[in-house]
Amino acid sequence: MFAYVVRRILATIPVMAVVALFVFSLLYIAPGDPAAVIAGDQATPEDVERIRASLGLDRPYLVRFGAWVWDIMRGDLGVSIFTNLPVSTMIQQRIEPTLSLMVVTLLLAVSVAVPLGVLAAWKVGTWVDNAVMSFAVLAFSVPVFVVGYLLAYIFALELDWLPVQGYTAFSQGFWPWLENLILPAIALGSVYIALIARITRATMLEVLQQDYIRTARAKGAGQRSILFLHALKNAAVPIVTVIGIGIALLIGGAVVTESVFAIPGLGRLTVDAILRRDYPVIQGVVLLFSFVYVLVNLAIDLLYTLFDPRIRY
């Protein structure tokens, strides 16, 4: 097991190298010029050229790529072209809101979706099942930003229960932190809830047909015990896989959600950086997201052994 974990961690190095090459090349060939954005509408072409040279953007591809990789290997993600701040500092400033949003969304989604999926499987074919599946279809179909605007309109603007926008650091208190995250987490979590609920239902339906469930029933096990101890644990592997895959969904969704609710997270940072062509920031954030995704997948793989002891690495 230990050897497997070490192997997997080492395997992230070539993965990250490919990501780095891909991201750098993509940005290199993409249209857009940060020097022109900086110089402004009134700048002369000469001004733009001088700014481009001062930023080192006139150097050849290989020189720029080599310098960037060398810096990364020394733990330096570079400096933002626009703010002059180290990319690592900017990520540090933004990581808490995004992490908070993802954790709250994840907790909300799992705690709502899994019981809903189990309930739908248990009451298959009834109005409960239909209601859960209808909700799932609806949640899949409505874009995150529409859900966000609707929630903000109802709960912030009309009812005045929760703030429209912003983020308060956890260090400022639990409620101020949570109150800013409730609406974004519901908006972002809606698709995620639908996804997990559907997978839970489908997997549970399959497991509930198994012989050992019939045996448990024959032995007089209670419904709750059958559903949550016998069936759910055996249905956990696909559910955990979907939760893991859904992390990518969350990262993508966070970009939109953070814009709608003005949360100063990594998603907003990414969008702003892309619009300005702030290459070091884009590269740094994408590398970070890729690294997180690789680690999440590793964690999911390890969790399999917990739910299914037959799986060995």
Add this chain to the structure above:
Amino acid sequence: MDRRSLLAGGMALGATAALPRVATAQPARNRILRFVPQANLTSLDPIWTTAYITRNHGLMVFDTLYGTGRDFQPYPQMAEGHVFEQDNKVCTITLRAGLRFHDGEPVRAIDCVASLQRWMRRSPMGQKLATVLDELAALDDRRLRFTLKQPFPLLLSALGSVNTPIPFIMPERLARTDPFQQVREAIGSGPYRFKADEFNSGSLVVYEKFAQYSPTPVGTRSLTAGPKVANFDRVEWLIITDAATAASALQTGEIDWYEQPTPEYRQLFARSRQIKVEAIDPLPNGAVLRFNHLHPPFNDKRMRQAILPAVSQEDHLIAIVGTDRAMYQAPTGVFTPGTPLATQAGLEPLTGPRSVDRARALLREAGYTNQPMRLIGPTDILAPAALTQVGADMFRRLGMNMDLVVTDWGTVVQRRASREPLERGGWSVFYTAFGSYDFLDPAGHFPIRGNGANAWFGWPTIPRLEELRDAWFTAPNLDAQKRIAEDIQRTVMDELPYVPLGSYLSMTAMRTDLVDRVAGPAMFWGIRRG
């Protein structure tokens, strides 16, 4: 107690039992102003970039030797006074006593000299001043002297210019930075101090009232002239990129001032008794259709002239601000309406009934035989995006063989810098808009330059425009300046380096308890809670 407080109280009671809330001393609400600016503040150096958001940041943090009043005359700000000598070829300016930078250091004449030298490298007005400057020197801590090769009547106006980049004064150690490199600190001597420790680009910018700031005792407050009295202890710029979110935050009172709401929200706000909507500046912005003069079809003057009968300034302006006639002005020429140089001279081709048929016929007469043309434009900035759509429709109706390329603004600014022909990614036409102060006079008015390869994107070569611009700098009085401005406009309407597309007001929305705002760019002195 409102419902949110009640809910928060109830939840907090249970949820925070184990996590006691950190007590933070918050200044009273009426000492804080929460503002949503037009864009994110990315750069702190208002000389390095000409972005309006950085200019507005500069107005908070930095001060200038002179300010400009609503009458467009210069008034002393940091300066106590000045003396012209030797037939106006020597000007000595004395600083007010007791001026200090935010780091506690005194403001000295050498700081001003270094700041102005840096500014002169980047500002069109400054570059012109540099050509007639023999020497700029600090005589002592409070006096600096301009020695000129010839009189420069616009010297004080230049020092108080509101055109970007504004000649802000910063400490010598910062002002010695290469003008093409970004200054890393925002240390000025203006009414507000930048809180670097709370700066989170893309999210929050915080300014604190500078206790040691002493407003000029001279003049009345208007534009950048007169006493800059800060009435808030703290000003927070909240970067909210989503218009709907910013609008909701203004409605709920989470923010006090939303600098640039889009037209649909302006109508919504107009129905609220707690929100007022007004023109941020009585001077309107200018819309522009720019041609590429290097390649066919618009390298031919007759082709440029041919489309004029089809150009409707009103159509373009309505696309930006809606149908309310009070929101736009047409016909408008080269200079901002309501300013001394604005004139109607030579605007005949843009007035009277519009005719696409007439334009088509003129295009044929000019030799247009379905040559390709490319219109480039953005989707993510309101005014240029709206102008581009109207323009695309016009070129379609003209029957031109148009390739419409709409991208984000970041791509447009790169692509318009290309001098290549169409087959190698070049362009024929783009649309954009300028702030009112950019079109005050010929100094900072880029689209009227005719200096070929060194001109603004489009690179027209029109020597007559350069001659007129040079003449304007040395014009002895306003009447002479006005005559030159008329000539410039007539030449523009004949040569068409660009087509003026009219002027429109930029509106702002704020809570009704905010009063005494100084009209102009978003500025934070004078404004207070009533």
